[in-house]
Amino acid sequence: MAVIYLWLESQAGVPLSDWALVVLVVINAFVVYVFGLHISRDLAEMLLHLPRPDFVASHLSLQDRVNRIIAHPPAVLAGLVYGGALGLGAYTIAPHQTNETLRIAFGLFICAGSSMIGFGFWAVYRYWRGFLRVLPTVPLDILNLSQEPVPAFLRFNSRVVLLCAFVGSMAILGLALADYKSTPPIIIFSICTFLTVGATYAVPTIPLSNRLNRLRSEELDKIERQISLHIAALTDPDVSTEGLKKLHELREAQSIVSGIKTLPPGGQISVSATAFVTALSFLPAGIQYIQQMMAVPVQ
Numbered sequence: 001m002a003v004i005y006l007w008l009e010s011q012a013g014v015p016l017s018d019w020a021l022v023v024l025v026v027i028n029a030f031v032v033y034v035f036g037l038h039i040s041r042d043l044a045e046m047l048l049h050l051p052r053p054d055f056v057a058s059h060l061s062l063q064d065r066v067n068r069i070i071a072h073p074p075a076v077l078a079g080l081v082y083g084g085a086l087g088l089g090a091y092t093i094a095p096h097q098t099n100e101t102l103r104i105a106f107g108l109f110i111c112a113g114s115s116m117i118g119f120g121f122w123a124v125y126r127y128w129r130g131f132l133r134v135l136p137t138v139p140l141d142i143l144n145l146s147q148e149p150v151p152a153f154l155r156f157n158s159r160v161v162l163l164c165a166f167v168g169s170m171a172i173l174g175l176a177l178a179d180y181k182s183t184p185p186i187i188i189f190s191i192c193t194f195l196t197v198g199a200t201y202a203v204p205t206i207p208l209s210n211r212l213n214r215l216r217s218e219e220l221d222k223i224e225r226q227i228s229l230h231i232a233a234l235t236d237p238d239v240s241t242e243g244l245k246k247l248h249e250l251r252e253a254q255s256i257v258s259g260i261k262t263l264p265p266g267g268q269i270s271v272s273a274t275a276f277v278t279a280l281s282f283l284p285a286g287i288q289y290i291q292q293m294m295a296v297p298v299q
Helices: 002-012 019-038 040-048 062-070 074-093 099-137 150-177 184-233 241-258 271-295
Strands: none
Touching: 002 019, 002 074, 002 099, 019 040, 019 099, 019 150, 040 062, 040 150, 062 099, 074 184, 099 150, 099 184, 150 184, 184 241
16 A cells, blocks of 8 residues: 555655655554564463453463454454544545545555554553453562562563554654644644553553552551560560560561552563653654754755
8 A cells, every 4th residue: 555655646746745654654564563473472471470361261272362362353343443543534634635546545555554553452452451350360479579470561561562652653753754734633643642652551550550559558567567566565574585576577577568669560660661662752753853953044
């Protein structure tokens, strides 16, 4: 579709002002496709440490469970609906408003390229749904957050966040390079893109953080009860040195548990991933600013 659209533009004798957008849409679709092929191993690793959700049949193998997330049949319909919605929006903002053929071709191209991304969104939804349903039954140890499944979840989710940040930033960058005006469809698309990137991190991470926070509170409550008992025993003249030592150990345990970070879980956050997402978020605006500076005539 990309080749056909660019060919139609050249045949119509109009400037190829949106060639960068076309290239970036193709890159996005390719990246999502390749990501889907390679993410299955990380997903399988995470599923190994999670209880089987109620909606997954007991006879399914690990690979079948992975396929029910990243290759679920309704994903095709979701991809077509998402692609169709963006294709319709692209038709309304097509750069060549006076050429109906180019407008239709542009809309169909965006629809085709975005369908793969819509397919990926459905997989993310399935991942969210499955994870949130099993989260209450996942065995977690607040005193050992380096134990699975927390590390496996963080690795998998960070890859999903990076993918969404990359795809969203490339889409907005394409619009910036094509020099589209800030029409309502573009503004809505840009806002939804940034909200989606935030949701890929927040939707699974915040519920996990909330559960860890409850576990931390329960553990602190147990420690504080024991501290109260030992403090009460201090009034006993026969209290032993061992009792004072135990009280000191409980105070240390209280301090350690209080310092456990639950958001992000265990305080584990990738500095490189955060920097990458931040850079991607500001990339479109930065390039657009450079374009504007270069367009200013020298006095």
